[in-house]
Amino acid sequence: MTLTEIQIYFRHVLPAKDDQIFFLSQLLESVSIAREYSGAWSTTMLKNGFRLNVGQVEALSCTFQKVESARKSGCQIELRILLAGDDCDLAFNLNPEFESIVAMNYASIGQAHWCYSFMLGTLHSMNLEDILDDVGEQIKRLAGLRRRYIDRASHTSIGKVRNKSNFAATHCPALIEYAELICKVENESTGGWYNGYSWKEREAKLKEAHRLQEMGVLQPASGPCQLCGDPNVEVKSHDEDYSLPYLWGGTAEYALCLHCHIHKLHRRFTNPQLWLDFLAHVRRGGYASDLKDKEISKEFSQYRKAVASGSAFTLVSLRPYTQEIGQEWFSKLSTDPSSLRDTNARPRP
Ligand SMILES: [Zn+2]
Structure with missing residues (x-):
């Protein structure tokens, strides 16, 4: 058709x-x-x-x-x-x-x-x-x-x-x-592009990862989630870099739980405020999976409403947070949709 x-x-x-x-x-x-x-x-x-x-x-x-x-x-x-x-x-x-x-x-x-x-x-x-x-x-x-x-x-x-x-x-x-x-x-958030890499380039790296994993040369991603820190959740690789030769870790690739990966990180372009609010949740020691808890989810909604209306609201700490706020790898990610197709979004080797 x-x-x-x-x-x-x-x-x-x-x-x-x-x-x-x-x-x-x-x-x-x-x-x-x-x-x-x-x-x-x-x-x-x-x-x-x-x-x-x-x-x-x-x-x-x-x-x-x-x-x-x-x-x-x-x-x-x-x-x-x-x-x-x-x-x-x-x-x-x-x-x-x-x-x-x-x-x-x-x-x-x-x-x-x-x-x-x-x-x-x-x-x-x-x-x-x-x-x-x-x-x-x-x-x-x-x-x-x-x-x-x-x-x-x-x-x-x-x-x-x-x-x-x-x-x-x-x-x-x-x-x-x-x-x-x-x-x-x-x-619009995707169109297949990310950090200036086309879907074709991204797919090629994914296929190579599958091939190497099948050969046993490359280990599949393992936890904890490198965004929310949850140690008890299934994780998959998220790539920031698709350049050749492929890099399989470091600042090129992170292990993320499904929620952080698909529902937050990749949606940050269409919903940047949700992304920032979610980072606040992570920084109070919150896992993505905590948001399935009714009480926590309710508190998070109240926090979001407070932020939207410009009033103060402190999220209850759930666990100690060990990273330096503002220095985490994810705090440096752009929420500008034009970065998706911009080859300068990620320095090429
Ligand atoms: Zn996570």
């Missing part, structure tokens, strides 16, 4: 741009995770929606079914996000009116896995926007399980990185192009 055909299709099934952004940003989120692990993913336009396949299996899909009533017409929307982890069905409070989690059985995943599904008719009397806000929050809570599933689907049973999606023949690049266009506001 061409970009124009895809645009016509989405305007037809989701006339409100914000609704398109909601569903397509879900697609982009999963694609960005899949890109980190391998090139073994593809997106397919279906007759009634779209699907992301990773390796041999579905990772996310979204379908739209037109429904008509006497007075108006609407659409039955289903969003499916695949998850891996134990007891996912017990871990979340679902709204049974819209949400479900069912066990799945794909041989290639090799761990308990599930399909989270959100289904809603737009003829429903409730406000779609409010429901999508709630669903968005729920999906954020599923982030670790969603990532684990894509990680699993990107690797073979013996841990090798898959090279190709089984659905590569139906891959529709225009769908990604359209999703990136429509989600521009939220996605």
Whole structure:
């Protein structure tokens, strides 16, 4: 399908741009995770929606079914996000009116896995926007399980990185192009560029890292998180430098937990104040994972409101902080979006 055909299709099934952004940003989120692990993913336009396949299996899909009533017409929307982890069905409070989690059985995943599904008719009397806000929050809570599933689907049973999606023949690049266009506001932060390195350069280093790790020459990132300091959390490499010859540590690469990496560091361009507020949380000895605690999260929100209104608010210290404030590597990161494409953002060798 061409970009124009895809645009016509989405305007037809989701006339409100914000609704398109909601569903397509879900697609982009999963694609960005899949890109980190391998090139073994593809997106397919279906007759009634779209699907992301990773390796041999579905990772996310979204379908739209037109429904008509006497007075108006609407659409039955289903969003499916695949998850891996134990007891996912017990871990979340679902709204049974819209949400479900069912066990799945794909041989290639090799761990308990599930399909989270959100289904809603737009003829429903409730406000779609409010429901999508709630669903968005729920999906954020599923982030670790969603990532684990894509990680699993990107690797073979013996841990090798898959090279190709089984659905590569139906891959529709225009769908990604359209999703990136429509989600521009939220996605402007990346466009694939970072520190003046293009997505192609970044992907090449990621692939090389996977290759060296497979050979056992390079160890995968290990904790604690070099931003929040959490020693008990899964970490992945974050690169500041993609120049050749590749550097695998020091000031070129840091081990970060998912939250610090994806939800804060890479989003600092679109939400610089949140980034600064988060650093204040880190500097009172807070881990990113502490924000899952209701009390701490509430206090952090109060702090953010106080900062926004210019009033004083001291966050309660959670642990001793040993770094010199203002001298940490992350305190020197730019929040200027123009640095993303600026080759001077990072001195080249
Ligand atoms: Zn962290």
